[in-house]
Amino acid sequence: MSFGDEERRKEWRRKKEEVNNDLPTRTSIVMPYIPIEKNCADCARIFEISSGEQDFFRRKGLDVPRRCKECRIKRKEIREKN
Numbered sequence: 001m002s003f004g005d006e007e008r009r010k011e012w013r014r015k016k017e018e019v020n021n022d023l024p025t026r027t028s029i030v031m032p033y034i035p036i037e038k039n040c041a042d043c044a045r046i047f048e049i050s051s052g053e054q055d056f057f058r059r060k061g062l063d064v065p066r067r068c069k070e071c072r073i074k075r076k077e078i079r080e081k082n
């Protein structure tokens with residue numbers, strides 16, 4: 001009977017897809033980010049980018065910021081005024 005074989009093949013394919021779908025989420029949870037210390041590009045002060053922030057920027061496909069929070073806020077205010 002070929003019907004049983006087809007069912008088994010479908011089941012196998014389904015299981016394979018489950019495993020594949022599972023992988024990306026699992027790795028992103030397991031992979032921890034270590035806080036980075038950086039020199040601000042504007043004021044040269046050392047600021048820290050927490051693991052949560054790194055995760056946030058990478059999820060959005062952005063680079064981690066080169067400026068400290070204060071300088072980023074300042075730049076944002078200047079941009080909004082213009």
Ligand SMILES: [Zn+2]
Nearest residue numbers: 040043068071
């Ligand atoms: Zn700064």
